[in-house]
Amino acid sequence: MANFPTLKPFATLIATIDPPLSIGSLSIGGSQTFVNISSATLASERGSPPINASLIMGGDWIHADPSGKYLRLDVRSVLKTDDDATITFTYTGIITITPEIQKVLSGAEDAKTTDFGNIVIVPKFQTGAEKYKFLEDSVFVASGRFIVGAEKGTSVEYKISKVIA
Numbered sequence: 001m002a003n004f005p006t007l008k009p010f011a012t013l014i015a016t017i018d019p020p021l022s023i024g025s026l027s028i029g030g031s032q033t034f035v036n037i038s039s040a041t042l043a044s045e046r047g048s049p050p051i052n053a054s055l056i057m058g059g060d061w062i063h064a065d066p067s068g069k070y071l072r073l074d075v076r077s078v079l080k081t082d083d084d085a086t087i088t089f090t091y092t093g094i095i096t097i098t099p100e101i102q103k104v105l106s107g108a109e110d111a112k113t114t115d116f117g118n119i120v121i122v123p124k125f126q127t128g129a130e131k132y133k134f135l136e137d138s139v140f141v142a143s144g145r146f147i148v149g150a151e152k153g154t155s156v157e158y159k160i161s162k163v164i165a
Helices: 099-106 130-135
Strands: 006-017 021-025 031-044 052-064 070-081 086-096 119-127 140-150 153-164
Touching (some): 006 052, 031 070, 052 086, 099 140, 119 130, 119 153
Antiparallel strands (some): 006 153, 021 031, 031 052, 052 070, 070 086, 086 119, 119 140, 140 153
16 A cells, blocks of 8 residues: 555553552543553664663553543653663553453552553654654654563553654
8 A cells, every 4th residue: 555654663561550649520521530651671682773761750641431331541751771872752542452451550459461452642752862863853752561470560561663655
């Protein structure tokens, strides 16, 4: 199919998240929850420009649709690379609530790692480091899943791809 963009694997992000903190019902509809990101790593895939980074700080301001079928993500974080560059890493996205995802989000004892495909995000990077300016000049998308049973608690794994026009 001519003229459609393609995707090139770029990096994997794994973020460990704390239990959610309910903000409550919003006047615009739906509810809001804050989730602290306690740790994260970003590692490039083979064939991509090298980047290895860890979380300095981050959080997700999640807005639940009134229908209860979707969660809207609004993540803001700061990463530090292994060569000491600082990168602002933000993304918006959507989680389609499935019974399996609902179990993870509610902390159910029988929750299991989910499949990729029900979490989709659009990451953005900003940095003053010349070496990583290419991040600002690229468009990325990612698919994610929840990982249950990790040593540090629940994690989210994203497979990030660069959009090639």
